[in-house]
Amino acid sequence: MRQTLAVRTAPGVAPAIKTSRQSLFVITLRQLVRKRTALFGLGLIILLVLTAILADVIAPHDPIETFVDSLMAPPSAQFPLGTDMLGRDVLSRLIHGTRVSLYVGVFSLVLAIFVGIPLGVVSGYYGGVIDNCIMRVMDVILAFPIFLLAIVIMVILEPNILNVVIALGIVRIPIYARLVRGSVLATKELQYIEAAQALAVPDVRLLFRHILPNCMAPIIVTSTLSVGTSIIVEASLSFLGLGTQPPTPSWGWDLKSNLLLVEINPWITLFPGLAIFFTVLAFNLFGDGLRDVLDPRLKD
């Protein structure tokens, strides 16, 4: 029976035989250290996380405080990157903006993983009607234009960052479900699993101890790459007026509201744009590095 499922998983990553998890982790780490770009990405991520946590301490001013006498002021000692149209310190807003972006990027991921993986495992392992039902639901979600979902959620529930997270999380669930399901289906057939079944190892144990770890690699890779996309989507939603609430400092919102004045003062638009760029870049570099490392490992 020819398997055509491989083409549906993330490209370049194939399911594989599980080796001892501990040594995999150590070897991964060692290989990762050798890749400079990935290290750079990781370093940047750590820097961003620290910035987000220590925002209140590092930022020179309160990001929502208006300095009425310094509207659109050029950079100075008091305002290292100048102020925006409402007289708010650009640097402080950049620093605090890290929180929103990371929050959205990471937690939408967490939601997607915690719902998507179990669904994928169940679907792949049990097959049959359950599989069909779950996959149909996944199709329905995938067929949703993301912005439709975002508006609706924003409008039904109280609009805030949490709901952007939920919206983005829901949209990603099918990706993880499908990914995991593919891996599960592939490994299910493997002999040692059949052997374990013959030995009457309970299902749950089977799922979590043996099958799941095989999917780790593609999940990890997809995850790090998704964070970047989530951040960009949040910025796009803000551009359409559907994302974070003002006056919460958000790079997406600042990008949009300052864009109108880009000719008068390009810098206040450029900085949030660059912030988004570097954050996404960091996650992409790290994710890429991870993939390069985990991939050849698993290919043997």
Added chain:
Amino acid sequence: MQRRQWCFGFLVLALLLGSSAWGADTPKPGGTIRLAIPGDMTFFNGNQGPAPGYNTFWVWNNIFNGLVTASPPPEFNVIPELAKSWDILEDGKIYVFHLVEGVKFHDGTDFDAEAAKWNFERILDPEVKSWVRVYYEDIDKVEAVDKYTLRITMKKPSVLLPALAGYFNGIPMLSPKSIENHGKDWVRKPSGTGPFKLKTLIPGDRVVLEKNPDYFKKGLPLLDVAEFRIMKDPQTTMTALRTGEIDLMMRVPVKLVPILERSKNVRLVTGPELAPAVALINLRIKPFDDVRARRAVGGYGLDRAEIAKVAFQGRTEPLVSILPRGVPDAINLNEMYPYDPEKSKQLLKEMGYDKNNPLSFTILLGNHDTTLADIAALIKNQMAKIDVDAKINLMDTTAVVDRLLVKHDFEMLVSGFGSLVDINMRSVSFFYGAQSDYMGINDLNLQALVYKWRESLDQAQRRQASADMQRLLADQMYWVNVSGYPFFQAYRDYVKDFVFYDQTAFLLEKVWLQK
């Protein structure tokens, strides 16, 4: 002999030069004007149905005429249009309009008193659900005395002309046959008497109007075609204007004004504001039923000057009165509520609110305008200074409309509002229980003043009633205005004779292109 020839030649030359210089300002007929309009078209219904919204209104402003119209701001005097003259009898109980003769609708039928009567009755007919019906409820009956004389009898002596002239084109004259001919589709196939006819309508893309060669004002319009392109992103629109892809931008957001001011070949127009930026407080929600809370939050606690300076780049001024400064009968009441955070805190303390027990409320606003978001952010900060905790709740426009107009479920609403030509236009909000009573105002004195206004044919008396209403509204802080909301339009310098009417009208009949 030579000298005479020389003089003669000189004279001819002077005449030629003079006439060509003159010729530069002589209206040149012909051409297509391309306008950028920032929203979709809704219904070309001449107010005979739901509200069309400003964008559609500006387009059908050029397709329909009313019996009378308003002169440009700041006066807004009533001037004849399809009615060449009128008589007011019995102190305003009876109005007799003498119509212009020989006018035809775009579909070829005659405009006469019967047609005019039909239009009036449509607006008054509850089945038609006209959104302006509420302004004409004092009309008792409408009769066509003869082919060109229309007689309107009011229930009691009252004012009629300001509404017909200035409130959203009043009662535009539509061809009665157009509904017969087109059935349900009539809102997309309008037939009026105006300078332009509707040629094409592509939803989401453009509306094209073409010249009406039989327009009753001879010599007008000058343009052949008016093409309204639907362009929602202001940045794109502004760029298109600067590159000459479009000739006129119908609504310029305040933030883009500095850029357009510096652009070559582009003219920016504005005027004293007719529309406010509001921070309406809902009297139905405690503690805002107590005037002290309203005065603390909406009166002394708002630093209006800061908002005018920061959110509007100083292009407007603080506004306490319900009427923005461009409205003819507006009076300046700013000294009633100077910015005084100490006084606010004192009033709140009297009511039991302070730092440990802060008053807390939510600011509601739509997501279509970043300036409103800026205002809300500033208000939140200002509230913090008087120990009040304000949260911001941004929703999509329809949801806001639902909360404001339908459910009256909000605490404070930050929004722009429509342009006013007088206080009566806004008076529908002063009656307790009316759907337009957004804030839940219940004040019999106010209602009495409204009736007084509607019954005063003498303009000075109306002014007095208006001033009294403004004072009462400000004193009780029923309607919280923050500042004016300036309105800008921009066009290329070869667009000539464009008259700025603020949002109240958009007329192309006299416009021509010097190209």
Added chain:
Amino acid sequence: MREYVLRRLLLLLPTLIGVTLVVFLMMRFIPGDPVTNMMGEMFSQEDADRLRKELGLDKPLLVQYGKWLGLLLRGDWGHSLFTHQPVLTDILYRLPVSLELLVLSTIVSLLIALPAGTIAAVRPNTWKDYSAMVVAMAGVSIPEFFLGVMLFLLFGLVLGWLPVSGYIPLLENPWGNLLHMALPVIALGLPRAALLTRLVRASLLEVLKMEYVTTARAKGLGEKFVILKHALKNALIPTVTVIGLQVGFLIGGAIVIETVFAVPGIGSFGIDAIIKRDYPQVQAFVLVGALVFVLANLVVDLLYVVIDPRIQYNAGDR
């Protein structure tokens, strides 16, 4: 094969019904409905109720849905509650615009990604590889509306090379059409190009690694060519998969580009419908979006056979 296609089309139905039903219900739970929008300031409760009755909005939800479905099966997509125009007319005008945007930007992406990815894979770890990767990495990290606005400021305003807005139908004026579509297509195409370049490179590298070892005893240069051709075919599979998955995203995601460049496509049509609560339009938009997505993936699956005849269709296969 025909059987497979038919089965897939049949499986489409529950998905489509699911999507449209969910959207239908969601729209009803959002505050505000079309009547709210129509009434405007001079709102009166009786008028509103009357209007609702006229529009059939007062009937029970499932009845309304059933009615919509019934009309749909007869080919009637309904009429806009605002313009009374048949929804199908609007869709038939707006959908081709978006499709054109989609197709052109995908072509642009492929035109960049295939050569760039191939070069990078064939000469790994050289400056060619690194530069391609850096640019690709950058491309994926930029929000596309940012790119869009920068592009039109540069090419539209500063250089004045390209028009910044508007749309001319293809049949009316092909050259004008392409000129106006140039900026939006580039804005959409470049980030996709970046993504696809990485993909092509990654897949090629994989395949090349395998094949190279086994054909190390190749006869000469000619073999390299064959490897490349064969490798490319394999690399196309994941590429095509991703393109298929992206279609759904593009329909919705192109909204921002459509808004910035004033392109009358289906994305902005959908968003407007949602904001105005024009229910028939929203249903139609979601239906079309879902259809396009599912059909695109079907096409992708069929393309697999063309690319790699080893893949077959099986019963019970997804």
